[in-house]
Amino acid sequence: MSRSKTKAPTITLAAQEEREALDTLKRFLEDRFELQLGSFEVAEVLELFSKQIAPLYYNRAIADVQLHLKERFESIESDLWALEKP
Numbered sequence: 001m002s003r004s005k006t007k008a009p010t011i012t013l014a015a016q017e018e019r020e021a022l023d024t025l026k027r028f029l030e031d032r033f034e035l036q037l038g039s040f041e042v043a044e045v046l047e048l049f050s051k052q053i054a055p056l057y058y059n060r061a062i063a064d065v066q067l068h069l070k071e072r073f074e075s076i077e078s079d080l081w082a083l084e085k086p
Contacts, residue, residue: 011054021046 013021026042029035037045 011050011058018046 022039022042025046026037026039029037029042029045
């Protein structure tokens with residue numbers, strides 16, 4: 001497994017998912033902050049989150065999975081050692 005520092009993958013949503021995300025974000029900004037933003041402005045906010053914030057969550061999820069797998073493989077290895085015959 002390579003640990004090279006490459007650029008985080010770009011995560012894209014399907015068209016329907018993106019529309020739903022835009023609608024949700026627009027409703028949230030209107031309800032919570034009383035901001036009446038147009039479609040282009042909401043899309044810009046979503047793009048900011050997608051490019052600047054989402055990768056932080058993505059990388060954290062990858063690190064969490066790596067730790068979980070490492071612990072699980074160590075447990076399996078320990079179980080296998082216990083099964084060895086003298």
